[in-house]
Amino acid sequence: MYPTTYHRPSSLAEASRLFAEAGDAAYISGGHTLLPAMKTRLAAPENLIDLRHVPELRGIEVTSENVSIGAGTTHHAVSQSGAIRQAIPTLAAMAGTIGDAAVRTLGTIGGSVANNDPAADYPAAVLALSGTIITDRRTIPADAFFRGLYETALEEGEIVTRLSFRLPEAAGYAKFRNPASRYPMAGVFIARHRGGEVRVAVTGAGNDGVFRVPEMEAALARDFSAGALKGITVSPAAMLSDIHGTAAYRANLVGVMARRAMENLGSAVAID
Template sequence: MYPVNYHRAASVADAVKLLETGDTKLLSGGMTLIPAMKTRLAAPSDLVDLSHIEELKGIEVAGSTITIHAATAHHDVASDEKLKKACPALAHMASRIGDPAVRYKGTIGGSIANNDPAADYPAALLALDATIVTNKREIAADAFFTGLFETALEDGEIVTAVTFTAPAKAAYEKFRNPASRYAIVGVFVANSADGVRVAVTGAGDSGVFRSKEIEAALATNFDAAALNGVKVPADDLMSDIHASADYRANLIAVMAKRAVAAANA
């Protein structure tokens, strides 16, 4: 490691002010940033720790509206009883992120701000038609995730919460890397009053995306059998040491079927 100035923010306003210092990075759970710093892929002069800001923690369920504050850890998302009743799919998804160390430290805000192309939360929020709330504005999930490790966040903008309406049915299934537990392909399906939304992580050349082919097949029949014969094009999918684009295309259909079956169960 190299010398770095550490700041513990007391509030969101305090964190915004501290961001004006040098080459500063925000630290939430640190599950990505700290390893990047260890390998010198990131070298900020200053770190602003958000994990002690109480206004950034907690889960609220008001009727069908769910709000999860940005510094809420994956473990808390997985274990919150109100969330388990309102949107069990999201709680179950959080319970399968990484290992216990990651789940106790990693946060939903940190995950979506980093927008790793194989992370789970981006697919969930995109499928749930969520709104990302920052200290400056509200951003629809469709507009928030803009590319590999890229988001619509601007300088001085901090994610404070995510909010969405609980779907009638939803589920998430992923084919995960056995070492990292990241998704080689992960599919989140959600059926709500506004229709069916299906989001895919771990596969796209440009990160998380919605599968129009699967959404169209499920629009009139939300059943796994409706996906029989549905082909997902491999053109914009990634190939790497873990799986080819064609293999991922097939996995998307398989994971989607499993997710729909789980949602209906």
């Protein structure tokens, strides 16, 4: 790791000011993506601004309409939250499948969403649950937030402060894990919202990051059952292809995981 200078702000305003003044800075929260990248010298920010002690990024609030989660909330905290388990059980269960227990102690929801790793779980949840990304500057709907591999609508220095999710009538998540890295090779989050809208979001498989599948959404809006997905495929042309799996393999996995998600509504399944 190249040398870096650590800063620990105690408010959102201080974090933002430090970032602007420091030059070549990166925010760090759980650090479970950034630190590994720094250790391999793929990233080398001269300044690290630690968001773990910023009180504005804390807290879980549940209303009859929404679940709002502070960006600094760890995967462990989301998975164990009684309020989230009751409101959106699939979301809590999904958080409990990220990485391993020690990773979940530190990794945060805000970091995962802001980083937009093409194989992260949270982007699929945010997109399918019609989430809203709240920052220190504005509010961004999920459909306008994710912009390809590791790319988001965030501006330089902008901080994700909260994630807000619409309470669905039903939701399910299924992923097939890479046997070595344990990241999903395809993860499908399906949610049916009040008014009948169905959203299907896929992570891990697409060559441009998380994406929705309109054909599946339309079919499930007519008939919200696993059987309704029969015959619907996604194009291999839009899939990642690497030593772990071809594009055709991943395209097939998307269909299988969508079916598994529908068969496991109210939970999240990680398939090895």
